[in-house]
Amino acid sequence: MNTPCSLKLTLNIQFSAKVLTTYQPLFTRSRIAGWVRAALFANADLTIRFVDEQESCELNRRYRGKNYSTNVLTFAYGRLRNHLIGIDLVLCCPVVEHEAREQKKPLDAHYAHLIVHGLLHAQGYAHQDDEQARTMELMEINILAQLGYPDPYVE
Structure with missing residues (x-):
């Protein structure tokens, strides 16, 4: 069995132009990679894109038939043996920020x-x-506890 440290990870982090200056300073590449590695059970090629409400809504409508912005969308395109290829996560920064505030959670814990x-x-x-x-x-x-975060389902 692979451990998170032994897994090969290709991580691409993208910010849409509308969220770049507001949200990019919140997270370092190493911090995001730590969250990713904790949740991976296979080698992976992964892109995480941080977007605004308009882009989230367009993607949600196109791929899920739902006409609203959502916190996270997951697209997984394939697997070769122990390697996940073409995973895209799209996080809508304004939605995530609103949820964190509403649920009284630290923003980094909610993103994680x-x-x-x-x-x-x-x-x-x-x-x-x-x-x-x-x-x-x-x-x-369990994964979040390993990262030092509390149970996200406790209100």
Whole structure:
């Protein structure tokens, strides 16, 4: 079994022009990579894109048929043996910031949670029924605890 440190990660981080100056200073590449590595169970080629509400809404409408901005979208394109290829996570900064404020959570904890959540989806985990949801939530709680964050599901 691979450990997070032994996994090969190609990480591309992008900021749309509308969120670049506001949100880029919040996170370092190494911090984001730490969140990613904690949630990966295979080598991966990954892009994380931070966007505004308009871009999030357009992607959500095009790929999920839902006409609103959402916190995180996950696109997973394939797998070769122990290598995830073409994973894209798209995080909508204004939505994530609003949720963190509303839920009284530190902004970095909420971003870490959503990146972990999105990566679990990319690796085949889902929350379509209660059993799947509980399994995925427990994984998120454990991964975030390893990163030093509290349970994201406690209000």
